[in-house]
Amino acid sequence: MDAIDRKIVSLLRDNGRLSQETLAQRVHLSRPAVHERVKRLEEQGILRGYQALVDWEALGLPITAFIWVRTSGTQCHEVxxxxxxxxxxxxxxxxxxxxxxxxxxxxxxxxxxxxALQALIDRIRAVPDVQATMTTLALSTLNARVSGDEEVLG
Structure with missing residues (x-):
């Protein structure tokens, strides 16, 4: 993987809907060359799929929290x-x-x-093998993965 492949991955990470024509312009290659590179990155499993960026507030889930979980035993994957x-x-x-x-x-x-966070924490604590939790609320999120070159505080 060279610098051009890394740039293609970065551009697609920011906006998975970029056309190959736009990618070609941004990395200064022909569209067929970009097509071959994207195809190879997909075949190698570097590009595993494309996803939508969700506006969680518009979806009705505006609060982000991080919950640390301690389990007993070694069944972490199952838990x-x-x-x-x-x-x-x-x-x-x-x-x-x-x-x-x-x-x-x-x-x-x-x-x-x-x-809703309280109820979710209660459900987490009720899962077998969960010993303890600790929760932190996010006040804001610095999101550097947006279209364009600017960073957004959301």
Whole structure:
């Protein structure tokens, strides 16, 4: 993977809907050359898919929180899969990361209201093998992955 491939990955990470023509202009190659590079990046598993960026506030889930989870035993993968399914109309577990240190997992969650966060934490604590949680609310998010070259505080 060279610098041009890295630039293509970066551009597609920022906006997965960029046309190959636009990519070609931005990396200063022909469209067929960009097509071949994108195809190769997909075949190598570097580009695994394309996704939509969600406006969580417009979706009714404006609050972001991070929940540290400590488990007993070694069934972290199974517990993580259970945690990912705990969402409902007022909350969603967006990401679950296995981490090192004092805690076993870090969840990124989106909720509608503080009471929805409380209810989600209660459901998390009720999962077998979950010993403890610690929650941090995000006040704002610095998002450097937006179209264009500017960073946005949202």
């Amino acid at each position: 993580g899969q259970l945690l990912m399914r705990l969402g409902n109309q007022e909350s969603i577990v967006e990401e679950c990361h296995r981490v090192t240190g004092e805690w076993c997992m870090l969840l990124k969650v989106r909720v509608a209201l503080p009471l």
